[in-house]
Amino acid sequence: MEEANNSNKDNKTEPLKLKIDAHVVTQLGAELITGPEIALVELIKNSYDADANYCDIDIQPEATEVVDGTTYHGKIVIKDNGHGMTRDTINKAWLTISHSEKREAKRAGSKTTKYYRSYTGDKGLGRLGSMQLGDVCRINTNTSSAESEGIIVTFRWSDFKPGTTLDSVKITERKSDINNKAGSAIEIIGLNDLGYWKDEKKLTKLKYKLSSMVSPFGHLKDFKLYLKVSGASVSLETFNEKIYDLCSSEYSFELDKNTIIVKGKLKLSGFEPSTKEEKELFNNYILSDQGFSLLEFLRGSKKLSDFSQNKSDDEKYFIEFKREIQLDDISATKKNFKAIKDKESNFTNPGDFDGKIYQFVFRKNSLDLDDTKISYTETKTLIQELTGGVAAYRDGFKIGSRNVDWLGLASEMTSGAGGYSLRPSNVAGFINLTWDNNKQLQEKSDRESFVDNDAYDGFWIICQEIIKSINNYLNTSRRESLQFIKNNKDQSLGKPKTYSAQHALNELGNLSKSASTVKNRINKETIKTKRELEQSISFIDETIKTNEKSLISDPLFGKQMQALRDRVDSLERQFNDYAKQYSFFSEELSDHLRSVERIEEEIEGYEQQISDFYDHVAIGISAEDLAHEANSQLGNIAFHLNASINRVKDLGIQDKDLMRHLLSIRSDTGVISKTISSLNPLVRAQRSSIDTLHLSKQISEYFDLRSSYFKDNQINIVIKSDGKDKPIRFNRGKLFQVIDNLVRNSQHWLEVFNTHNPSNELYINVEVTKNTFTIYDSGKGVREGIENNLFDMFVSDKEKGQGLGLYITKRLLEERGCSIFLTQERNKFGRRFKFKVDLIGATE
Structure with missing residues (x-):
């Protein structure tokens, strides 16, 4: 410890400064350059940004080269005819990690001089691509300037070791052999994972990768990419x-x-x-x-x-x-x-x-x-x-x-x-x-x-x-x-254009009924025909006998009559067989009348189930929306309750703020109570009852229930009534569903409209006249493309819309002989926007 203290005293005059361990660069490169194709593309971008019209990639897996006494295997050369780099550019660009003059050029809207290109590299990290490819990086470059000499700069990525600072990494430079010609050649010597570069399948995969990463669709019209592997040219794929x-x-x-x-x-x-x-x-x-x-x-x-x-x-x-x-x-x-x-x-x-x-x-x-x-x-x-x-x-x-x-x-x-x-x-x-x-x-x-x-x-x-x-x-x-x-x-087949399953069922029913009617007539005709056949056979037999007994009997005539007799016998057998089959078929067909009736009963049952399904979907849609609103109010309750608890701890019971928070909790609880109570008329058991309702009152109660939402979202509600609406006979829950579907539809599209037009006033208008009501909003209205099939099933413009809301609304109204339609009136956007509900069919 004492030695350390003495050492500190000896170095006390040396200024403190931050240093970067060279190993950080290798870690950074490994994280940012994820594969050889990315490494190559980053170097290709450098050629593109240098205003080159070609970039030549030469992969030499069999190459060997000695650098500073070390023999390296495998080499890649990336060569272009761009504007090249000066010694100062190399020092600032290649040798200063993350520095990028292109970044500022892009921000300023600058372009390349020759081809007026936008710069593709701007992070100052592309040079790390060479690290992923191999150990030695040699830059051989020259500009077109007459007074500028080309330069070759060489360094090894293996020198970026832990414990070595960046400024101590060895870099050599010498004069380039490229003179009076602009361009750059980046040589990567001593390839990493040499087996990769010798594997034919992996190189084929690399070809596809390069083909896809440098647009194969012809976007780079003034820039060509060439690939050579082991001396052989490899054609990159294009969408030709x-x-x-x-x-x-x-x-x-x-x-x-x-x-x-x-x-x-x-x-x-x-x-x-x-x-x-x-x-x-x-x-x-x-x-x-x-x-x-x-x-x-x-x-x-x-x-x-x-x-x-x-x-x-x-x-x-x-x-x-x-x-x-x-x-x-x-x-x-x-x-x-x-x-x-x-x-x-x-x-x-x-x-x-x-x-x-x-x-x-x-x-x-x-x-x-x-x-x-x-x-x-x-x-x-x-x-x-x-x-x-x-x-x-x-x-x-x-x-x-x-x-x-x-x-x-x-x-x-x-x-x-x-x-x-x-x-x-x-x-x-x-x-x-x-x-x-x-x-x-x-x-x-x-x-x-x-x-x-x-x-x-x-x-x-x-x-x-x-x-x-x-x-x-x-x-x-x-x-x-x-x-x-x-x-x-x-x-x-002669079927009408509106031919449906019901038409087919009716045809089968009529066919079965006809079979039942025709069956008795066919049986009578069959007996009659059989009797006539028997009489004909008897006549032939009698004729044959008469001919045989005659003194002038004709043998040829006898043979002909016998042949006729045999033929008639054959016809009789066929007739009996066909008559039996036809009788069985007509009887079976007439028996299918019950089958047809059974199918009809099943279809009616399915239709009722579908109707019930719409009811369940309608319930689910409202329940989902109302539950969302209830959760929002519960959040308010939690906020006020926590505030109250904190005030109790800090100040005691006698506090006005505490009472204010408690009153807020009571108010929010009341809103939740109302929201949840609105689910009651949606309960399945109550959706079959028919109530006497006043339309204006039902609409006002609905908007009162959701007033906090409209207030929070700055949506103005305007209800106009002529005061002449008569009582209607309608299920309370289903009428609530009709109103709710239409309002939430407006609500959604007003939110979309407000996103793009935040300064516009938002409102929902409801006009009640006798036993009709019209609802419309200040949004853009209905797109022309769907205005004629808006009430069909599965038609929706909403992001996650099911296309059932308006369809169910129409079905609920049709149950009571009522209707809904989109009026012909158009708003300032040239779109139809008013939904009119006609409840005359439900008037008392």
């Missing part, structure tokens, strides 16, 4: 015309300010069913006119009214579609509260971008490989490895090296509604981002994914809306094509 011709459909999309535009092109063969019988019908009803009738059917489909559809101008495809989506029509964009961030999060537009998705059908008979000179397996592997699904690229370079289903395409495979959706295994595509347009989308330091910020949340929401639109068209158009085939089949 041959691969393009193999896809069954393609989709393009773009975000243009606040509008998403989604387009698609599909081949007619993509609508071909899978079963043999359906294929024959497909040939008869669709291929027979090259799909013209199907196109007209799809264009008239109410379920596809969101899309404009036309015959494709591209001979390769059958049909094209287009859909435009406004950002403020997307339910998921509404502001929300994130528990992790503990702050309100608003939707952030990530900036304009575009992209394409190519879909393939991986069946051997679906891929036209005759002219490609590539096998089915090779084609499938190539397409799947090229992007690993849909990849995000920024200025031509892929974000992330792994083939991850980051868009969640596989989730559609578990959905019954997604039978024809995009799959991660059968698509290749890209999303094209740029630094200029998408600055707020930030990449993590390891380049593997995005930073989870508000801009990324917005980007994710938009991407999901794009995928949802494509899948919606795929699934709906395919199902509509099958319906088209069924309609044509019914028409060929």
